[in-house]
Amino acid sequence: MERKLLTKDSYKLLISKIISGKYQLVAPVKVDALVDFRRIKSADEITEDYIVTVSSAKSVAFPRNEKLFGFEKNNKKLEQTDFDFDSIPHTVLLGVRPCDAMGFASLTSIFCWDSVDKIYTTRLERTIIIGMSCAKADASCFCTSVKGNPGNTAGNDLLLTKTPDGDYITEIVTEKGAKLVAEFYELFREDKGAEKEPLLANVPEVFELDGILAKINSKFDDEVFWSEQAMRCLGCGACAYVCPTCACFDIQDESHGKTGQRVRCWDSCGLSLFTLHTSGHNPRQNQGQRWRQRLMHKFSYMPDRLNTVGCVGCGRCSRACPVDMNIAEHLKSIIDN
Amino acid sequence: MNNIQQKTKELLESGACTLIIGYEKGTGGKARPVFVRKAEHAAKLIFDESCDQNIAGYLYRQEIKNESKKAIVANNHTLKSIVELASENQIHEGDFMVLAFTAEGEIIELKSFEEIEKHVATLYHGLNDEDKATMQKIEAMTMEERWGFWENEFSKCIKCYACRASCPMCYCPTCTVEINQPQWIPVPSHTLGNLEWHVMRAMHLAGRCITCGQCAKSCPLDLPIHLLTYKVALDSEQYFDSVAGTSVCANNVLATFKTEDHENFIR
Amino acid sequence: METQNIYLPYLMEIEKISEEAPFVKTFRLKFINPEDAESFSFRTGQFGEYSVAGVGESTFCIASAPTRKGYIECTFRKAGSVTTALSDMEEGSTLGFRGPYGNVFPIDEWKGKSLLFIAGGIALPPMRSVIWNCLDLRENFKDITIVYGAKSVADLVYKEELRLWDERPDVKLVTTVDPGGETPDWKGEVGFVPTVLDKLAPKSENTIAIVCGPPIMIKFTFPILEKYGFADDMVYTTLENRMKCGFGKCGRCNVGKTYVCKDGPVFSLKQLKQLPDEY
Ligand SMILES: Cc1cc2nc3c(=O)[nH]c(=O)nc-3n(C[C@H](O)[C@H](O)[C@H](O)COP(=O)(O)OP(=O)(O)OC[C@H]3O[C@@H](n4cnc5c(N)ncnc54)[C@H](O)[C@@H]3O)c2cc1C
Ligand code: SF4
Ligand code: SF4
Ligand code: SF4
Ligand code: SF4
Ligand code: FES
Numbered sequence: 001m002e003r004k005l006l007t008k009d010s011y012k013l014l015i016s017k018i019i020s021g022k023y024q025l026v027a028p029v030k031v032d033a034l035v036d037f038r039r040i041k042s043a044d045e046i047t048e049d050y051i052v053t054v055s056s057a058k059s060v061a062f063p064r065n066e067k068l069f070g071f072e073k074n075n076k077k078l079e080q081t082d083f084d085f086d087s088i089p090h091t092v093l094l095g096v097r098p099c100d101a102m103g104f105a106s107l108t109s110i111f112c113w114d115s116v117d118k119i120y121t122t123r124l125e126r127t128i129i130i131g132m133s134c135a136k137a138d139a140s141c142f143c144t145s146v147k148g149n150p151g152n153t154a155g156n157d158l159l160l161t162k163t164p165d166g167d168y169i170t171e172i173v174t175e176k177g178a179k180l181v182a183e184f185y186e187l188f189r190e191d192k193g194a195e196k197e198p199l200l201a202n203v204p205e206v207f208e209l210d211g212i213l214a215k216i217n218s219k220f221d222d223e224v225f226w227s228e229q230a231m232r233c234l235g236c237g238a239c240a241y242v243c244p245t246c247a248c249f250d251i252q253d254e255s256h257g258k259t260g261q262r263v264r265c266w267d268s269c270g271l272s273l274f275t276l277h278t279s280g281h282n283p284r285q286n287q288g289q290r291w292r293q294r295l296m297h298k299f300s301y302m303p304d305r306l307n308t309v310g311c312v313g314c315g316r317c318s319r320a321c322p323v324d325m326n327i328a329e330h331l332k333s334i335i336d337n
Numbered sequence: 338m339n340n341i342q343q344k345t346k347e348l349l350e351s352g353a354c355t356l357i358i359g360y361e362k363g364t365g366g367k368a369r370p371v372f373v374r375k376a377e378h379a380a381k382l383i384f385d386e387s388c389d390q391n392i393a394g395y396l397y398r399q400e401i402k403n404e405s406k407k408a409i410v411a412n413n414h415t416l417k418s419i420v421e422l423a424s425e426n427q428i429h430e431g432d433f434m435v436l437a438f439t440a441e442g443e444i445i446e447l448k449s450f451e452e453i454e455k456h457v458a459t460l461y462h463g464l465n466d467e468d469k470a471t472m473q474k475i476e477a478m479t480m481e482e483r484w485g486f487w488e489n490e491f492s493k494c495i496k497c498y499a500c501r502a503s504c505p506m507c508y509c510p511t512c513t514v515e516i517n518q519p520q521w522i523p524v525p526s527h528t529l530g531n532l533e534w535h536v537m538r539a540m541h542l543a544g545r546c547i548t549c550g551q552c553a554k555s556c557p558l559d560l561p562i563h564l565l566t567y568k569v570a571l572d573s574e575q576y577f578d579s580v581a582g583t584s585v586c587a588n589n590v591l592a593t594f595k596t597e598d599h600e601n602f603i604r
Numbered sequence: 605m606e607t608q609n610i611y612l613p614y615l616m617e618i619e620k621i622s623e624e625a626p627f628v629k630t631f632r633l634k635f636i637n638p639e640d641a642e643s644f645s646f647r648t649g650q651f652g653e654y655s656v657a658g659v660g661e662s663t664f665c666i667a668s669a670p671t672r673k674g675y676i677e678c679t680f681r682k683a684g685s686v687t688t689a690l691s692d693m694e695e696g697s698t699l700g701f702r703g704p705y706g707n708v709f710p711i712d713e714w715k716g717k718s719l720l721f722i723a724g725g726i727a728l729p730p731m732r733s734v735i736w737n738c739l740d741l742r743e744n745f746k747d748i749t750i751v752y753g754a755k756s757v758a759d760l761v762y763k764e765e766l767r768l769w770d771e772r773p774d775v776k777l778v779t780t781v782d783p784g785g786e787t788p789d790w791k792g793e794v795g796f797v798p799t800v801l802d803k804l805a806p807k808s809e810n811t812i813a814i815v816c817g818p819p820i821m822i823k824f825t826f827p828i829l830e831k832y833g834f835a836d837d838m839v840y841t842t843l844e845n846r847m848k849c850g851f852g853k854c855g856r857c858n859v860g861k862t863y864v865c866k867d868g869p870v871f872s873l874k875q876l877k878q879l880p881d882e883y
Contacts, residue, residue: 054558113852251661517685
C-alpha cells in the first residue's frame with residue numbers, strides 16, 4: 001500500500017484547506033466531558049484525546065433522523081417533493097477509528113441488500129474517510145476478536161497513524177483517498193518508512209470468532225440462557241444507537257398543517273415496541289428474546305444472509321449501556337456454555 | 338464488604354433466598370447490577386461507593402416478580418425508590434427482603450416498609466454540591482440563556498430512552514411517547530421533539546422523582562436531564578410539602594386533590 | 605415516476621370504497637400518473653405499504669388479482685393510527701403506495717392440480733388475489749374449493765364476490781360462521797373453520813391447500829389437513845410481522861434469519877415448520 005507522510009503542521013494545514021474548500025469536515029470534538037463527531041469550522045476544535053467517540057461515525061451516511069421526502073396536502077390532492085440528492089454534502093470524515101470505518105461495510109450490506117438505498121449510498125459515496133489508528137484502547141475494545149485491529153485500513157480511504165514526532169504516517173487505501181492526496185499533494189511528503197506496528201494499541205483477543213459463528217445457531221432455543229444473559233438489560237436503545245453497524249430504523253410522518261415530511265429515524269431491536277403488532281401480539285415478548293436478536297442478528301443472521309459479521313468490536317454498546325451489558329463477555333459465554 | 342458476601346451466602350445456603358439482586362464489578366472495575374442464585378457465586382457481590390446505581394426497578398420486572406424468595410442489596414437511592422414504589426402500589430411488603438447498610442457500613446436487614454421509612458428518614462435528601470451549583474447557575478440565567486442552554490442539551494438527545502429505562506419510577510407499561518393516537522410526542526429525535534419528551538417526563542415525575550440522578554447517569558450523551566425532574570421535585574416540596582421516597586402512605590402530588598389548592602382551575 | 609428514492613410512494617387515487625364488514629373497507633386504487641400504471645406489475649401474494657400523508661404507512665397485501673389490470677385493491681381493518689386515518693378517507697382522495705414487495709404464491713407450479721382455499725375472518729384479502737388469479741386461469745386447475753369463515757354473518761367480507769363464487773358451477777364454496785354468529789336466514793354452515801373442514805373431508809390427492817387466517821384458526825387447521833394426508837409442501841400460508849420498509853432494511857420483520865418481507869410473506873407449511881418460534 002502506498003504511504004506518505006503528513007507532518008503535524010501540514011496536518012493542520014490540510015484540515016484548514018479541507019474546511020475552506022468544497023467539503024464539510026466532520027471530526028471528533030470535545031462536547032463537555034465527552035468526545036463526539038461534529039461538523040467543525042476550525043482545526044483547533046479537533047481533539048485526539050479519545051479512545052472512541054461516544055457515537056459512531058454512521059450518522060454521516062445514516063443520520064439519526066432523515067427526511068425521505070416532503071409532501072403537501074390540499075383537500076383530496078397530495079403532492080410529493082422527492083428527496084433532493086443534490087443536497088447531500090461532500091464530506092470529509094476525519095479521526096474515524098479503524099473499527100468504525102469497518103462498520104460501513106456492514107451498513108452497506110444491509111442498505112444494499114437486493115434493493116439499493118440510494119440515499120444511504122450517495123451519502124457514503126460523497127464521504128471521504130480519513131481514519132486514525134488507535135494508540136490506546138480500553139477494557140471494552142475487542143476489534144481483534146472480530147477480525148479487525150487497531151491499525152486496520154479496511155473501510156478507510158486514508159489511514160493516519162501518529163508517530164512519536166507528532167507526524168502522521170498516511171496510508172492511501174482507496175482511489176478516493178488517492179484523489180484527496182492528489183488534490184492537496186503539496187502537503188504530503190515522502191514516507192520515511194517508520195514502522196507502524198509498535199505505534200498501535202495492544203488489544204487482546206477476547207473470544208474466537210469462528211467458535212461463536214459455529215455455535216450461536218444451536219443456542220437459539222435455549223430460552224434460559226438468553227433470559228439469564230439479559231437479566232439486567234433494561235431494554236433501551238442506547239446500544240443500537242451508538243453502534244456503527246446497527247441499521248434498524250422506524251419510518252414516521254411529521255406534519256404541520258398542510259405540509260409535512262416522511263422521516264426515517266433510528267430504532268432498536270432492544271425496545272419492546274419494535275416488533276409489537278397492532279393487535280397486541282408481540283413475537284419477542286421478553287428481553288431475553290430481544291437480546292438474543294441483538295447477538296444473533298450480528299453473529300448469525302448477518303454472516304449467513306449478508307456475508308458480514310455485524311460487529312466490529314468497538315465496544316461502544318458496552319460503554320453506553322446503563323447496566324454494562326458487555327457484549328464481548330456475553331459472546332464469550334456462548335463458547336463457554 | 339465481605340459481610341455482604343457472607344450474609345448473602347448464608348441466605349442462599351439456608352434457602353431463605355433463591356435470588357439476590359445486588360452489585361458486582363463489571364467492565365473496567367465499574368459496578369453493575371448482578372443476579373446471584375447460588376451460594377458459591379455470592380463472592381461476586383460487592384458493596385462500596387461505586388455501587389450508586391438505583392436498582393429498585395428490577396423489583397417489578399416480570400421475570401423477577403415471579404421469583405418468590407428474593408433479596409435486594411439496596412443503596413440509599415434504591416431504598417427511597419422502594420418507599421416511593423410502595424406508596425404507588427407497584428411493589429408489596431413481604432415480596433422481597435431488603436439488605437441495607439448503616440452509616441458505619443454494617444449490613445442490616447430492613448424487615449418492613451416501616452423500617453425502611455425509618456432508615457430513609459436518617460438519610461440526606463437534598464441535592465449534591467455539583468447539582469446545586471448547576472441549578473443555581475441555570476436559575477441565574479436570563480430566559481434566553483436558559484433556552485440556549487437547554488436547546489443545546491436537547492439537540493444531543495438521541496431518544497434512546499436509557500434514562501426512562503433506568504428510572505425506577507418510569508414503570509408505565511405504555512409510556513406517553515409510545516401512544517400514537519394521537520401522537521403526543523414526535524418519534525424522531527429532533528431538538529423540539531426532545532424538549533417535549535423531557536418536559537413531559539419531568540411532569541410525570543412531579544412529586545415522584547427521588548432525586549437519585551439515575552436518568553442522567555444512564556445517558557450516553559451526558560444530558561443533565563435529572564435537573565428537570567429535580568426542579569419539579571424541589572417545587573413539589575416547596576409548594577406541596579411533598580418529598581418523594583420518604584413515606585409509604587404519601588399522597589402523590591399529582592393524584593391528590595386538596596380544597597386549599599393554590600391553583601384555582603381545578604375547583 | 606422517475607426516482608431513485610425507494611421510499612417515495614406512487615400517488616394513487618381512491619376510485620371506489622366498499623364497506624365490507626364492520627371496520628373493514630376495500631379501496632380500489634388507481635395510479636394518478638399513467639406511466640406508473642403502465643410500468644407497474646405484481647404477482648399474487650405480494651404486499652405493499654399504503655400511506656396517509658402526515659400519519660404514516662401501513663402494510664397490506666394487494667387484494668386484487670394481477671390478471672385484473674389498471675388498478676389495485678386493498679382491504680383493511682381499522683386497527684391503529686394509519687388504518688383509522690385510511691378509514692376516514694373519501695373517494696377521490698390521494699394516498700401513497702409503495703410496492704410490490706415480498707414473494708408470491710407459486711401458482712405456476714400448481715398447474716393441473718386441485719386447489720383448496722381455507723380462510724378465516726379478515727384474512728380473505730391475500731387469498732382473494734390468488735383466487736381470482738386462479739379463476740381467471742381456470743382451465744389450468746382441476747377442482748377449486750373455498751372454505752371461508754368469520755365470527756358472524758356481518759363479519760364476512762367480500763359478500764358480493766362470495767355470491768359470484770357461489771353461483772359458479774366450477775367453484776365449490778363453503779361459508780361458515782362461528783356458533784352464535786348466524787342470522788335467521790343464514791344458509792351456510794355454523795361452526796369453526798377447522799370443524800367445518802373436517803366435516804368436508806377434503807381429498808389431498810394432487811391438491812394444494814392455501815390457508816390464511818388468525819393464528820388460532822391456522823393452528824387448528826393444519827392438523828386437520830395432516831389428517832387428510834396433505835403433505836407439508838402442499839400447504840401454503842402467509843405470515844404477518846410488524847413491518848416498516850418492506851425490503852429487508854428496517855430490521856423488524858425477521859423470524860430468525862428469515863425476513864418475512866423478503867423471503868415471505870408466503871410460506872409452505874414445510875418452510876414454516878423450519879422457522880424458529882418467533883412470529
Ligand atoms: C405482509 C402483511 C400483510 C398484511 N395484510 C393486511 C391486509 O390485507 N389487511 C389488513 O387489514 N391488515 C393487514 N396486515 C396487518 C396490518 O399491517 C396492520 O394491521 C396495520 O399496519 C396496522 O396499522 P395501524 O397504523 O393502523 O396501527 P398502529 O398501531 O397505529 O401503527 C402505526 C405505525 O406506527 C408504528 N408505531 C405505533 N406506535 C408507535 C410509537 N409509539 N413509536 C414508534 N412507532 C409506532 C407501528 O409500528 C406502525 O407501523 C398485514 C400485515 C403484513 C405484515
Ligand atoms: S455491537 Fe457493540 S462492539 Fe459491536 S460494533 Fe456494535 S457497538 Fe461496537
Ligand atoms: S442488532 Fe438489533 S438494532 Fe442492531 S441492526 Fe441488528 S436487529 Fe437492528
Ligand atoms: S444492553 Fe444495555 S444499552 Fe442495550 S438495551 Fe440493554 S440496557 Fe439498553
Ligand atoms: S438517555 Fe440521554 S440520549 Fe437517551 S433518551 Fe434519555 S436524554 Fe436522550
Ligand atoms: S419490513 Fe423492514 S426488514 Fe422486513
